Amino acid sequence: MPVRDRLNELHQQLELLEKEKKPGKGSSVKKMEKEKTMQAFLNDASKIESDLVKMKADVAEIKKLQQDMLSTPFQDKANVTKYESLSEQVRMDATKIGTSLKSLEKKYEIQNLSDDSAFTRVRTQQLNTLTTDLNLSTNEFFKIQAEYVDKMKSRLRRQLSAKGEPIDDSKINTIMDENSYSVFTENYITDVSNAEQTLRDLEGRQKDILALEKSITEVNQIFKDMNLLITTQGETLDTIESAIENTTVHVEGGKKELQKAREYQSRARRKKCCIVIIIITVLGILALIIGLSIAYA
Numbered sequence: 001m002p003v004r005d006r007l008n009e010l011h012q013q014l015e016l017l018e019k020e021k022k023p024g025k026g027s028s029v030k031k032m033e034k035e036k037t038m039q040a041f042l043n044d045a046s047k048i049e050s051d052l053v054k055m056k057a058d059v060a061e062i063k064k065l066q067q068d069m070l071s072t073p074f075q076d077k078a079n080v081t082k083y084e085s086l087s088e089q090v091r092m093d094a095t096k097i098g099t100s101l102k103s104l105e106k107k108y109e110i111q112n113l114s115d116d117s118a119f120t121r122v123r124t125q126q127l128n129t130l131t132t133d134l135n136l137s138t139n140e141f142f143k144i145q146a147e148y149v150d151k152m153k154s155r156l157r158r159q160l161s162a163k164g165e166p167i168d169d170s171k172i173n174t175i176m177d178e179n180s181y182s183v184f185t186e187n188y189i190t191d192v193s194n195a196e197q198t199l200r201d202l203e204g205r206q207k208d209i210l211a212l213e214k215s216i217t218e219v220n221q222i223f224k225d226m227n228l229l230i231t232t233q234g235e236t237l238d239t240i241e242s243a244i245e246n247t248t249v250h251v252e253g254g255k256k257e258l259q260k261a262r263e264y265q266s267r268a269r270r271k272k273c274c275i276v277i278i279i280i281t282v283l284g285i286l287a288l289i290i291g292l293s294i295a296y297a
Contacts (some may be wrong), residue, residue: 038119041108045126052133055093058086059141068147070155087145094138109266113199 065083105127 037108038122041104041119041123041126044100044104044107045130048097048104048130049133051097051100051128052137056133056137057089057095058090058093059144062086062090062141063144064138066144070151072147090141094134094141097130097134101127101134102170 062083064081065086068079069083108123
């Protein structure tokens, strides 16, 4: 809410009211006393207004600090200290301003002064304005405080729910009363540490799984190569076995042929012997015939 400096405005209103007044019948001393009273009232009101301006600025700063603290789980101790200090200062300022307004109203009560309509209007307007500003600033302060507490409680409920812990208002209020700020930071830091540790474990497991997968792939490839080699060797062994079987068949056939050759050789030898015997016999007969022929001759 924008804050205006009303001191000049009040002086202008006072000058206009003085111009509108008819000349009085009182003495110049009485007129000077009225002017001093008006000036003193304006000075006191101006001091209260300055305190209100400062209070509004503190409320705005508190609201900004609340937004900063809600936007991050890591609470800056300087911000926390400043927030608590400003909150206490606003409460003290509100009490001080309220007391000052009551004192101002009592100090410049109408019945204690001469009947002066101009001063009455200025006094009433200024007191109403200051009182309204104080009420608005105080209500704004308590409103943002209540909203901040509700948001912090909602945040704590989410954290407790995420951790699987039971949630009830008494427990939340106890945590808030014991430490309104560090509980969120500690929970968050713990969660982050646990998450980082879990992530490191998962990364380690992933590396082991990838290494195991690589080993399984290599073993699978080895089995495929062995299967191919066994298949190839099996074909070779089948070829060798077939050749051995064929060789066995050929050897058996060779044995039979050799047997036949021996029989043929034996038969040829006998035939040669018979032919030699026949030739010798024929030659003997011829020799005998020739010999007998020569003898007779």
